Amino acid sequence: MSPTAAGVIFIASLVVVLALVYKPLGDYMYRVVSRTKHSVVERGIYRVIGVNPDGEQTWGVYARSVLAFSVISILFLYLFQRVQSHLWLSLGFTNVTPSLSWNTAVSFVTNTNWQAYSGESTMGHLVQMAGLAVQNFVSAAVGISVAVALVRGFARRRTNQLGNFWVDLVRISIRILLPMAVISAIVLIAGGAIQNLSAGHDITTVAGATQHVTGGPVASQEVIKELGTNGGGFYNANSAHPFENPASWTNWLEVFLLLVISFSLPRTFGRMVGSNKQGYAIVSAMAIMAVGSIVVLNVLQGMHHGTVPQAVGAATEGTESRFGVLNSATFAGATTLTSTGAVDSFHDSYTSLGGAIPMANMMLGEVAPGGTGSGLYGILILAVITVFVAGLMVGRTPEYLGKKIGAREVKFASLYILTTPTLVLVGAAFAMALGGERASMLNTGAHGLSEVLYAFTSASNNNGSAFAGIGVNTTWYNTALGLAMLLGRFLPIVFVMGLAGSLAKQKPVPESTGTLKTHQPLFVGMLVGVTLVVVLLTYLPALALGPLAEGVH
């Protein structure tokens, strides 16, 4: 079989399996977030937390609970790293510096997993498994909780109750993420991933040199890193590392895991609003953009334009032999279409135009299918904008799922849309204006600008992948990118919750002949169009100076 045919089947097989899982997983998640019964274990947990699981919250209380949980998580993770040398399994590593601890704490709590450190030379096993990996679970659960609260806003009528954050958090962590992680971790070990608490072995190689083969609880962390669209590698090399991603089929599995929850959530959404067709419409828009982007990226990497790729004869720099160029491109597309940011090859060495695609995927706002939860609420915001734009064209008050989209709703949606471009462009502009920060670029010229632009795009959109040549473990970058991650996560969450509150209060308007049918292909096409035009165009000038300038000359 030719590499091209194999690459096409790789993508097609993912589409088929994701389609097969869509209904059962989406329905299961629907039951998890809708049932009123609590299990014995969960009752125990609620007692420890000290909350009444049957009491629901208004949008303000729900949002404040999210923020309180996240603030406490950041403080906890910060302190954890600051004292790691005194803890078990620290492997002799020193305490992490204040600026790096701040950056890493924010990074993992915001589901970004931007890493200004190398795992193998900075973090002990305990910080990895009981600090960082815990956030891999709960930050994903926070994202899904917020998405579920927004959908309740659409589904409910004349109420200010949007569910209980603590119940959503615990259930999603324990009933959805944990069982999926347990199964996948064991499968991954069967594929060759390591899972131990050893500090590693010093061995003498065949050629007589010394090599330190590292240890660690890798498999358990690797699977939740993909499932929760987190992306923070146990090791610096992330999913390119043979201990994290040992074989060509584990590579397929990891791409599948990082897509599966986000692609199934539209089913959950459809069930909650009482119309599976609405879920199909949303998932179709996601799939069109995702498949389009991944195919284009495969083509660009396969054609290997550019001086070095032409000299080499293939875009193999920064890719692993067992994955090959095309499957690496598929991983790169999937990781940036979601908010994962794990990498199995290094985007900095991609062809100029090929490297623009992961950047553009993130700039879209990660909605195809996006991060766990964040992808769903992101695309629902865009759906609100879409019906608003359509309403403007025909001159009537827009509606979505029976709720009027008035001035208040559009304000929340607009604020959401404006947050990340502001963070990305202002942040990158500052970095380029400051001579010392500019010097962090590894590559020169247009490619250097791409590194900085990529960094702020990745941080503000909570992705976490990088054009990794850039040296970002400096106080300025740790602080600035930390702020970008923090604001890029929590401002949108507050706007989403505000929107949810205002929708829940409304009485649904009856459907009329003038209502835009939001489950039909016309709407799907408009949603894709609005996403591309409204969001991506914001970044075109910046892209023109970076990857486009480099690729077209």
Place this chain on the structure above:
Amino acid sequence: MRLPSWISQHLAALRALLVLTVVLGIVYPLVITGVAQIPGLKHNADGSMVKAGDTTVGSSLIGQSFTDKDGNPLVQYFQSRPSAAGDGYDPTSTSASNLGPESVVDTLPDPANKDDTGTPSLLTQVCSRSLAVGQLEGVDGSRPFCTSDGVGAVLAVFYRDGSTGPVTRVVSLNQECPATPFISEYKGVKVECATFGDDYSKGVVTPIRGDAPDHPAVPSDAVTASGSGLDPQISVAYADLQASRVARERGTSVDNVKKIVSQYTTGRALGFMGEPAVNVLQVNLALDKQYPYHQN
């Protein structure tokens, strides 16, 4: 006494985080580690370590350098890919090169400072590796955009009006004087060699394709660093290229060597995932066992 709601909310958050840390951060990884102790998984979970006789000599998943102390290839062994992890295949410093597709201009070494080796561009790294592999395997190491002395064939072309008008000056950027430039003339202007410290930033960087074949004899994975810097495998093409040298050095037939190579070649999983690849460490260990090397 009732606490203010913002305090009780943060206390609830703290308790929630602690209980979830115990369940997801301690119990879950330890249970998985426990499951990993069952036979069949344990070897993998411990790192797929491999032995030569009774000594552990590495992990079949982690690549190694088969070079002497000075970095010269040991001719009796299959060679791994170039690596950007530390000084090469260092698992405590995993990394890719992260150099971009248009990394074509070297930073030249300072002739006054003997320790300064300069910073080669990715293009020059590719060219010099190709030349070295070509020499080792006895094939043509030439590549597009490479000079015959193994650096990137890149000119700084100065035009009268910036980027337009007649050419006024041409410098071969990666060839430090007194090297002879790879072409003598460009658009009628004599090509100069480059001098350390001179500013060529006004010139237009122009890579020159040259007449090297489109499909070089040295495969692409032999001249590029992997993503992890620990890639345990090489392409089938690179293994084929090395087989005759290894067979010659070990005094056996190429067929015998290729038989071992095919034994440690992983095809695409299910016929379509990934690319076929050859595990270098396992091949070299099998060779040492079956066709030991006797230094002359």
